[in-house]
Amino acid sequence: MSTVSTLRMPAAACLLAGLLLPAAAGADETVCQGYDKLHRIERLGGANAFSKKPATSPAVLAELMNAHRDELESLMRERGLSDEVIAGLFAAVESGRGLSERQLERGEVFQWMTWRKSRSKQATTSGPMCMAATKTYDAYLIDVVIETPHKGDATCALKARGDCDGGIIKVDAGGSSPGVEVTMSGPGGSQVIIPGGSGRTTWQGPFDNRYKSDYSFSARAQARGPKTVRTYTFVVPKICLNLGFVGDKTIEVPAEGDLDTCTATARVDRCQATPPACNLSADPALVKVDDPVTVEATGHWASGGLSIEVVDDQGGVVQSLSNVPASTTFAKAGTYTVRGSATNEAGDKAPCNEVTLTVKRRSEWILRAYGAAIDADGGDVARTSRTLADGSSERTNFKLGDGNGAGVGVEYKFQDVVGIEGSLLYGELDTSFVLDIDDRWGMQQDDVGMLSFLVGPNFHLTRNSERVDFFVGPYVGFASFDDAEFSILGRNLRRTFDNEFVWGLQLGIDFSFGDSPWGLFVGGRYMGLSVETEGLSADDEIELDLDPLIFGVGFAYRF
Structure with missing residues (x-):
């Protein structure tokens, strides 16, 4: 849409008056060089005046132009001016706001000027025309301004990307018109993330609730187009009303045209979670x-x-x-x-x-086998003394001493720290028998076998140890002995032993061989043992207190 306005600016003069008259005497031939006499204005008024009545005031100017409006409009259309420019010219004259006054100057050039033929008074135009008159003339200057606004070309570009692994959203509005504004809508509502006029076009923020919510983004930008300002300059000499067209000038004023608005949208869908x-x-x-x-x-x-x-x-x-x-x-x-x-x-x-x-449990069964050294109480000796039928005197000395043996035991751990163990221990004890009859004596040594069966609980004191298992426990059982037979001084002698109840206490340590079920066993037992022995006669019954200490070394196998 074009807008007509008027500006007051210096303008060119009007031509006519003696278009066909000879040049005045003394005219300056250096003015309007290149223009022949048909295109030189030597003076205004006279037979070629458009109006015999001078335009002595703006009101008279408006009156005269309205009186000749049809002729003037027709001539201007012939010269290619648009109806908008023509209407703007008359509007400026009518309102009086678009007028200014000045004197025409020699050498001014007009693209064309209206005049009347001297005989027929027919209105016409000629041009271009150059002002060569030596006389000065007062004129009205009229600037008709046609403003044509152009619509802007707003550009909206918007990209949004969600990073499911990193948990961020990146938005890029690059390529949009300056001043773009971006709004985000998500689980927390709507918010402006790039304010308009901030100069920014990118944004990065958290991708909250990204597996349950979608995000939408909208960009809005505006751009105002330029405005074309074209000024048409006319002059009207007061003396003759010969309308002259000086020319037009076009300028373009940026960002004063019509506003254009654009929008763009983008979407970031929720992340697709891998099924659990x-x-x-x-x-x-x-x-x-x-x-x-x-x-x-x-x-x-x-x-x-x-x-x-x-x-x-x-x-x-x-x-x-x-x-x-x-x-x-x-x-x-x-x-x-x-x-x-x-x-x-x-x-x-x-x-x-x-x-x-x-x-x-770490080991439910433990098998132990070992060799043993038996340390019996050697201070207890069975002694007898009697008179034989032949009158000779008989004295005996029987001693049951230390020995060696072997044992085997099996323990079942029914709790982590408690087990029950049954074992067999066999040992051979050293014995010595001395027979003294009057002045004769003799001595013989022999081994007596002892077999004991023992049973009792074990308490494991190193529960959290992987390599060492220290245990202690009481036990009870019974022990049996072989007979002891001797042949001394021509006599065959025998000592027998009763089966006895035993009790005692054992200490033991199992050392594991790494992760192997095999290990080293080292232990010791105290055995409370008193044994009755019978010998040469019915009254030869003696109790011996052995109370041996038994030391064993062997292996342990856990299963």
């Missing part, structure tokens, strides 16, 4: 008390979305694990179940498979 999955494993699945178990899980879950618990055979939770792989131990034998669940980023939940663990 969880596969549990435990290695090893069969362990002993205090042995480490490694629990591993594979699959997919969100950070902090894996929950693992260990329950006993009663369903009670005994452990909770959050990070895998996880190493754990069990202080109590039994059957345990490892179970859990996985939750993905979207909050979806899936159960894990269940894994059964069997935890046994």
